[in-house]
Amino acid sequence: MTRVAIERLVAELSLVRIAGGSAVALPASPGRVLGEIDRVAGPTRIEAFELPPIGDAPLAQPRLHIAACGAGPGWRGADMLVRSDAGGGWTVAGRARLASVIGTLDGVPAPACAGLVDRSSAIDVVLAHDGMVLGDADDAALDAGANAALIGDELVQFARAEPLGGARWRLSGLWRGRRGSEAAMAGQGPGTRFVLLDPRALLTVDLAPEAIGGVAEVSASGVGDAEPALASAAVTGRSVAPPSPVHPRIAALPGGDLAIGWTRRSRAGWAWRDTVDAPLGEEREAYRLTITRGDGAARNVDLGAPGWTYPAAALAEDRSVGAVTLSIVQIGTHAPSAPLTLTI
Known part of the structure; x- marks a missing residue:
């Protein structure tokens, strides 16, 4: 029984005990233990890198990607x-928050062409632990960006992933040199990094434009780390640069001049939905052609179109000291492309 009195905005409650019955024993269960496997987290492993443009919207700032995992499945x-x-x-x-699939190459990839699907060779990788898995993807899924991975600095995709036991996998049905990364095919071998590019697991950081040409450092601390894990990445500007020009052409003109031509590529419109020319993707179209003679002397020619005429007299003089190397880069809004190089 309860009595309530309110006086001067103060509430007073008076409780009066009432007689009650005896306690009734109710049936109960102690429950059961749902045991969770005690998985080892292990120390954190991280990879930091810049990627070539992977979306259709060009970036205005260099972007750093960070992938992380643990030495064990409990990370x-x-x-x-x-x-x-x-x-x-x-x-x-x-x-x-999510572990990336990280590993290294176990062997040397066979030479390949970025313009063709490689159905004859395979790449073997060793993942960070045997709890990591890879999967297959059909052509439609690959076209939508599935199974993209970074090998060294090359962007690849794979159609099939075959488990070889333990943490070893064999990748085949390869799409190599994606998004203009074909120059990074060189120099790969055992120990070269492998990172599955799962957007759900990757952490991205936009850097200041002034960071281009420098180095970015990353520190990671997880529950299994006695000391922070460290990684660094060169900020080359490849995330905001156009791809290198391709398809060089040389044609002799009457009088001995040479017509030098090439085809530009764009960091926008990779899907090529309208089958027309790719969008420029930069504020203006501009190129720098560097002529290097056999004696090391070099000069630049700035151009506004993908072509240049090499005068016969200049060509003869340059060739008088050996072969001539031409290096062509597209000047992007934020960074230049990698060079297209040819020797004449």
Whole structure:
């Protein structure tokens, strides 16, 4: 029984005990234990890198990607810090909550052409632990971007992933040199990094434009780390640069001049939906052609179109000291492309 009195905005409650019956024993269950496997987290492993443009919307700032995992399947994330040569100390980059599939090459990939699907060769990789898995993808899924991976600095895709036992896998049905990364095919071998590019697991950090040409450092701390895991990446500007020009052409003209031509590529409109020319993707079309003679002397020619005429007299003089090397880059809004190089 309860009595309530309110006086001067103060409430007073008076409780009076009432007689009750005896306690009734109710049936109950102690429950059961749902045991969880005690998985080892292990120390954090991280990879930091810049990717060539992978979306149809061109970036305005260089972008750093960070992939992280643990030495064991119990890894559950790590807090990330980043700093660059552009100035300032460590800044919070966020937390990697999902483990990326990270590993290394186990062998040397066979030579390949970026313009063809490689159905004859395979790439073997060793993942960070045997709890990691890879899957297959059909042509439609590959066209939508599935099974994209970074091998060294080359962007590849694979149609089939065959488990070889333990943490070893064999990748085949290869699409090599994706998004203009064919120059990175050279120099790959055992120990070259492998990172599956799963957007759900990757952490991205946009850097200041002044960071181009410098180095970005990443520090990661997880529950299994006695000391932070560290990684660094050169900020080359490839995430904001157009791909290198392709398809060089040389034609002799009457009088001995040479017509030099090439085809530009764009960091926008990779899907080529309208089957017309790719969009420029830059504020203006511009190229720099560098002529290097056999004696090391070099000069530049700035151009506004994908072509140049090499005068016969200049060609003869340049060739008098050996072969001539032409290097052509597209000047992007934020960074130049990698060069297209030919020798004449």
